[in-house]
Amino acid sequence: MDRISALRNVEETLAALEEGETDLASAEERVCAILRTFATEYDGGLAAWRASGDPAADGLVVLAESEREARERVEDLVGPDVRVSVSRIE
Template sequence: MDRISALRNVEEALGELERGETDLASAEARVCSILRTYATEYDGELAAWRASGDPAAEGVVVLAASEREARERVATLVGVPEARVTVSRRE
């Protein structure tokens, strides 16, 4: 999914919320799903990397060009420099 498509889908979810066609929880779930799809199906030089090994980092997903960069991004976000990272596989 490209950025423009993701933004359009988020805009649709917001519009449905504003028109009363959905509730906040459903809109939040839809936006989360859009972001997850965007990150795991990203078409570019970056890949989605999932952190593990420390409770604070467990399940954190970042986009990065390399394993080193992914570890640095996880460390910046959650303060865990020793977290393991693996490429999230597309399903």
């Protein structure tokens, strides 16, 4: 999914919420699904990477071009003193 498609889907979800066609919980669930799809089916040369190890980083997902860049992005989010490994989400 590309960025434009993701934004269009989020916009449609917000419009449905504003028009009373859906409730907030359903809209939140839909937006989360859109974001998850965007991150794991990204068309822009980046890949999704899931962190594991230090509890502060465990389960985080970042987009990056390489394993090294993914670790750096996780460290930027949770701090430099974390022990973390990353694995690519296929």
